[in-house]
Amino acid sequence: MGKKIEHKVILHLLEKSELNEKEVELLEKAKEVVKKAYAPYSNFCVGAALLLEDGQILTANNQENASFPVGVCAERTLLGYANANFPELKPLKIMIVAKRRDDSNYATVSPCGLCRQTINEYELKFGQAIEIFMLTPEGNVLKAENISQLLPFKFNDLNS
Template sequence: MIEKKKLSISFEEYSSVDELSKSDKILCLESVKAMSSSHSPYSGFRVGVAVQLESGKVVYGSNQENVAYPSGLCAERVALFTIGSTYPDDKIISMAITAQTDHFEIKEPVTSCGACLQVMAEYEKKQSSPINVLFYCRNGSIIRTEGIKSLLPFAFAETRLQK
């Protein structure tokens, strides 16, 4: 018997960074600063992320391209892997992601790729608490989610691979 199911997601949309809570606004503005270390000479598409940890620390990431395209890394994974290796026991509270290019105007929030979402899901699972994500469009709206499940509802999570 085929069972039809329906999936719904939940998110908030803000028209301006000024509508956000003080902490979310600061994190979005910090994500803009993070773009300054982007190495994107091939695409010209700079991405920055600022991640708020439970300890109060903010960790930054930016996209790092390579002439051998698959060898680059997205801003989100740069930040998350830095946290995993430097602050492994510090919970991730929120992360803000933004992007910019000189080639065109970005009018909608730029969302994370599937690989980054999967890594976010892994860190959320590791810490047993949701990670709030803000997709910040500097010339448009901001999307805010509470947890990765709304972004990647069918994340790979094979529990038999664990010890």
């Protein structure tokens, strides 16, 4: 039998009081932008806020269209906008907030596979981890130190 390959995944469950000032600001901005998501087909709204190395916070949300499911996720919308407008600034932290349009509670979601690979691309581009935060219905936040915690065997050149 061949060798066993393992990758340990660690997520931190944080209370809001454990977040620093910028992380709380990210959370609040993601909560604001989730309300503006264009999700007329699924009614599942996602908002994301991104902290750049210069302290700027950018926001975006998911964008659906009638040719469902070819809409664009909040995370990819946000990272694409950041790279198109601030290509030299490293993204440091991303906060993700989700909820069904008519639900008062938030839903815990992690980035989809395509978004995970996109986050990986920006970690590779800048040679730096991006911390990923995900709001839970209880108001706590799940934190991944980097994309490897959500995408342990990502699509990279595994020989490098």
